[in-house]
Amino acid sequence: MKIVSAxxxxxxxxxxxxxxxxFPEIALAGRSNVGKSSFFNRMVNRKSLARTSNTPGRTRLIxxxxxxxxxxxxxxxGYGYARVPEKMKVEWGKNIRDYLENRGNLEGVVxxxxxRHRPTEMDVNLHGWLEQAGIPVILVATKADKLSKSQALNQLNIIRKSLDLDDERPLVPFSAKTGQGRDELWNIISNGFLSENLPELKPF
Ligand SMILES: Nc1nc2c(ncn2[C@@H]2O[C@H](COP(=O)(O)OP(=O)(O)OP(=O)(O)O)[C@@H](O)[C@H]2O)c(=O)[nH]1
Ligand SMILES: [Mg+2]
Structure with missing residues (x-):
């Protein structure tokens, strides 16, 4: 997909x-610091439109x-940041669930x-919950540039097992640093999540 504006x-x-x-919408979900904002910036090729940070818990609003x-x-x-006060965590969880359950124009979740890591319990729970709710999900493995090819393959298998993924379900290795995975993901998004809306997306 050609990005003309963001x-x-x-x-x-x-x-x-x-x-x-x-408008149809696609949400980016994942653990705090997993690379959601960096993913967004790379997907639209804008260096710092979404704020990224070394400090987890940076993005607190939708x-x-x-x-x-x-x-x-x-x-x-992002979820799962240990140093956030318990009350705030509960609040975030409620907010995100409320959004995912009730946002009518939500087409899917990335x-x-x-x-590098085995999915956390929260990752596994969210994935299961999205599947049960019938919300289409695309899975992305971030920070692929930090591993060698063989390490990456190994980790992708571990992630697949933890989430109990069928072989045909795509799990796309991605790097915000190198752009690895970007084109493949736009293809998946435009042929999947947004396919019913493609006539509206045609003007460019
Ligand atoms: N090497 C490398 N670093 C990355 C990549 N993606 C993100 N990072 C780094 O990881 C850190 C967190 O990235 P963010 O994009 O801010 O993560 P986030 O998921 O938006 O974090 P929250 O907003 O706190 O939930 C930053 O220091 C990024 O530079 C990647 O693909 N490769
Ligand atoms: Mg962020």
Whole structure:
């Protein structure tokens, strides 16, 4: 997919604060620090449109970006950051679940996992929950540049086993640093999540 524009729309504080759902939208979910904001920036080829950080827990609101004037990419707050107060964690969990359950124009979720680590219990739970809810999921293994090819293959297998994935389910190794996986993911997104909306996406 050719990206002609990507614009920050707003930071929403919960579902009620999300923009009117006039465009299809795709949400980016994953553990804090897994590379969601970096993923977004690389996918739209904008260096720092979404703020990235070494400090986990950076993205606390639901950040809306409009791509090609025709669909939203949504950068969700990351989960699982140990140093966040318990009350805030519960609040985040509620906010994200409320969003995922009730956002009518949500076409799918990109679930990001760090290629170097075994999925956490929260990753496994979220993945299972999304499948049960019938929400289409694309799985991405981030930070692939940090491993050798053979290490990466090994880790991809571990992730597959932990999430009990069928062989045909794509798990795409990705690097925000090198751009590995970007084209493949745009293909999957435009042929899958957005396929029903493609007529609307045609103008460019
Ligand atoms: N080498 C390498 N580093 C990456 C990659 N993706 C992200 N990082 C680094 O990982 C750190 C976290 O990245 P972010 O994109 O801010 O992660 P996030 O998931 O948005 O984090 P929160 O907003 O806290 O949930 C930053 O230091 C990034 O530079 C990648 O593909 N390769
Ligand atoms: Mg972020």
């Amino acid at each position: 614009d920050f729309i707003k930071s929403a504080n919960g579902l009620k604060d999300c923009p009117a759902g006039e 950040n809306y970006f409009l791509v090609n004037g025709s669909f939203y990419l949504v950068d969700l707050p 679930l990001l996992l760090d290629i």
